[in-house]
Amino acid sequence: MNLEELDKKYIWHPYTQMRDALLSKIRVIERAEGFYLIDSEGNRYIDGVASMWCNVWGHGKREIIDAIKEEIDRLQHSSLFGLSNDKAIILAEKLCKLTYMDKVFYSGDGSSAVEVALKMALQYWINNKEKRKKVISLKNGYHGDTIGTMSIGYIEDFFSNYKQLLFDVKQITPPYIHRRVEMSDEDYINHCIDVIERELKDEPICLIMESGAQVAGGALIYPKGYQSRVSKLCREYDTLFILDEIATGFGRLGNMIEFIAQDSRPDIVTFGKMLTAGYLPLAATLTTEKIFNAFLGEYHEHKQLYHGHTFTGNPLACVAALSNLDLYEKYNLIEDVRRKERIIASRLEEFKSDIIEEIRHKGMMIGIQLKNIRVGKAINYLIMEEGFKRGAYIRPLGNVMMLMPPLSIDDCVLEKLLDIAYNIIRDIEKEV
């Protein structure tokens, strides 16, 4: 059997209707060079979604690989259960200095980091002998696929099958500038803030939202000042404010730490994805001294956080993160993202089309929302297939064509990716 046949025999792919997948071609990636993925037939594809939004430097960045190689000869894994390791410690210090937070709890993926945040928030009140029940989140937010994260980022189409396992969450409408309500932007934002304020009066456990934008929700960017106002309200009403910066932290929207740029202050914040430049799995939940102190007590009081993962603080992943974060400074990456943001903005001007509903763009995140048009296949499959044919890996979210390239993508590869996206849209336009 060749690799494609073996894949069809053994692999169950995420978010995929496998009946269709079994009948379609699957590209088996064997290696990667810079911003290109290369399949077993030698075809090259621009990594247009940064391997699910996590790749920073392209593939094969020498400094990060060398750092991992050096560490793997020294220590492959040792746990944080009753022990520590130097790389986990140095990384924790670095993360706290970057964010002005105080404590770091490590996990292996974004969903787990959000679960940790929820458990911390709930137990914070229990340890303080306060009874609180309600959790608030934003509609259209996404925080992962585990039971807790599905509860807060509940989307009927995706998660209704699992509903009996989920807990109750109050989901509030977020303030899109891109909306169809007859109100000025300012009035609409004020209205959304008023709704939050009403909910905060019930003394909820926490309010959780993505930082800067709802990414998986279709690249929906918060209006200026919104996140900051929510942050201040949570403080005023003494509710824990949790920010999920898994998709937006470390430069995706043109800021190293998005919540700082948004003038907001979380009690708990989660990071993942680009933390290790997309080279190894690692996520982190950061919190403040105030939350941490509520977990101190006698052993028999059971105030400790009952949570831990086998690979928590894995030294290889931590060393990858340390090397990655050093490179941001060395190459002045955030400035480069801001420069490319301007290139993208001017290129997107050309994209106007009758089949486009709206284009949303910030930093290195582009969401091109197509109108509800009828094409032979589901539009997301069509775009992905057309992308492959033209030499790019583009995985849309429904009818939103997402372009989320590695942050350091070369200008010429970026231009090529935009050309491919442009040509796909022009071809679909001809079909409808």
Ligand SMILES: Cc1ncc(COP(=O)(O)O)c(C=O)c1O
């Ligand atoms: C904002 C946000 N939070 C959490 C997650 C879940 O992360 P993971 O897929 O690593 O579990 C994602 C994944 O896309 C995300 O975008």
